[in-house]
């Protein structure tokens with residue numbers, strides 16, 4: 202049995218700050234700027250908002266943003282766990298709130314100085330050593346020097362290469378596509394800076410088998426998304442973007458980035474749960490998707506997601522992505538904003554905004570005749586995903 | 594922007610340092626060519642007993658140094674001293690010389706000390722001989738500062754090579770030989786900081802027993818008492834039968850590489866890079882992350898057999914390590 206969230210809510214507003222390496226201001230200031238911009242984009246006033254959702258590692262309390270922006274009382278506020286895996290999870294909770302009447306207008310947000318402040322890529326070696334399960338999840342990897350997201354993903358990527366014959370160049374094709382899309386997106390950090398496959402191959406090792414260009418950026422910035430009922434959305438400024446499906450997923454024997462103890466580590470069963478839910482709840486299939494935003498913190502996981510969502514068979518993503526198939530003009534252009542490799546790492550929230558623009562028809566790299574956009578959240582952790590569609 | 598600012602700061606510091614170094618080098622050059630102290634007379638004339646001590650000590654059987662007849666028959670026509678004894682004739686005994694005051698050498702050293710070049714090591718010595726000396730010669734020696742190098746960095750540290758020239762003269766004021774003696778006055782290389790310990794595992798009631806066993810040198814695998822299933826990493830309940838009763842078995846210490854990475858960045862000071870890390874399938878059917886021992890990244894291969902050894906990393910942490918099977 203699949204969830205009944207599809208088409209019970211719509212996205213009516215998006216707002217963001219610029220994306221940079223040094224915002225020069227507080228995370229709270231970024232948050233209120235993005236939330237305020239999204240409210241304006243929707244044509245709402247702050248007092249219309251009665252729900253707020255963010256996800257773990259955000260340092261900006263919802264009530265403090267509400268206080269700043271002049272949002273009045275809140276009827277729903279929640280926070281989803283697992284960092285980037287929760288990006289679409291915020292929309293899931295907002296949808297549940299809107300669908301049940303727990304709230305009418307819910308702002309989902311992420312704001313951080315992830316580059317100029319605490320960098321996730323710096324490693325977990327200095328985390329306080331508390332006697333908790335949350336902290337002990339690192340106890341079997343940190344003492345060996347496996348300390349960063351890149352290192353955790355690399356372990357899975359190597360196994361995937363071994364099983365299916367994928368190569369570093371196959372990972373590189375993802376990076377090249379993302380940088381190509383970013384090159385024509387003025388909001389992207391890597392605007393006008395495409396790379397070649399040779400440059401990918403020559404970029405330095407971060408964690409072999411991952412080169413520098415396989416790893417997403419570290420960024421400062423904020424993104425907010427506003428969810429409301431389809432009825433309300435139709436009365437607002439923007440063309441409504443329907444949430445055709447939304448789902449969360451955690452896999453069997455799930456760890457946070459280090460699910461190394463499953464029989465087959467070269468899969469993303471958590472994303473398979475999301476995929477099955479999205480397809481079954483919406484009645485859609487991969488053939489109905491014109492463009493997708495697949496979470497690209499590390500390029501190998503883009504290949505594995507293509508397989509989990511059923512765009513190709515297991516192990517065949519390396520063939521699927523060849524010949525520019527995931528680039529503009531290909532069968533399935535991915536991450537037309539440039540993704541987190543090219544635009545910015547805003548923990549997946551900027552990808553949802555690009556999905557919204559594709560449905561609205563306002564992307565700088567607009568795909569013709571978009572009806573449905575698939576968006577996924579952080580992989581390797583408990584995750585989430587959604588399908589956005591045109592209002593009919 | 595921040596990068597540019599940092600870059601400017603670094604290059605400015607660099608320029609100042611280079612200018613400082615140049616000025617200091619010029620200052621040192623002022624000592625080159627100066628004679629150090631008055632001529633040093635030899636305490637004794639060149640004599641047979643000292644020659645005998647030396648040739649016996651070094652096992653030199655050349656007859657020209659002691660055998661008068663043989664020496665007469667040689668081109669020397671008389672007994673001569675081994676040339677390498679040049680320095681020995683003017684050496685003082687074990688009693689230290691009285692302080693020779695404040696000459697150019699002391700002034701040069703003070704200048705070097707002021708920049709932290711306080712350590713000294715002799716690096717090499719070259720002798721040149723103008724003629725053989727022979728018993729009865731009474732020698733004296735003068736010392737001159739021959740050259741001072743610009744700043745150099747060696748394995749010992751950074752410093753300046755100082756070369757002195759000792760000229761040896763006979764009673765008639767003719768030079769019999771000369772010696773270049775080179776030392777380096779250096780600033781000892783900062784002792785590299787001891788490596789910080791590896792990041793410590795967070796221990797809880799559920800896993801501390803496993804780390805404690807490692808500290809005793811034993812690698813354990815948790816075993817469910819309900820259904821016998823092995824599991825790792827440790828956790829309190831068996832996912833197969835929900836039993837919370839468990840014991841453990843000692844791992845046989847054999848396995849194979851399931852996957853591996855080689856980390857290059859970021860560099861965490863507890864480790865040496867590039868740092869290989871393995872995901873190992875133990876033959877018992879559980880999996881663990883460990884570092885290889887005595888292996889280069891090129892040796893790593895999925896499926897390669899390993900044997901597992903427990904090693905102490907620091908007083909509070911011991912870990913399993915994988916040795917690649919031959």
Ligand SMILES: [Zn+2]
Nearest residue numbers: 817820831834
């Ligand atoms: Zn059991």
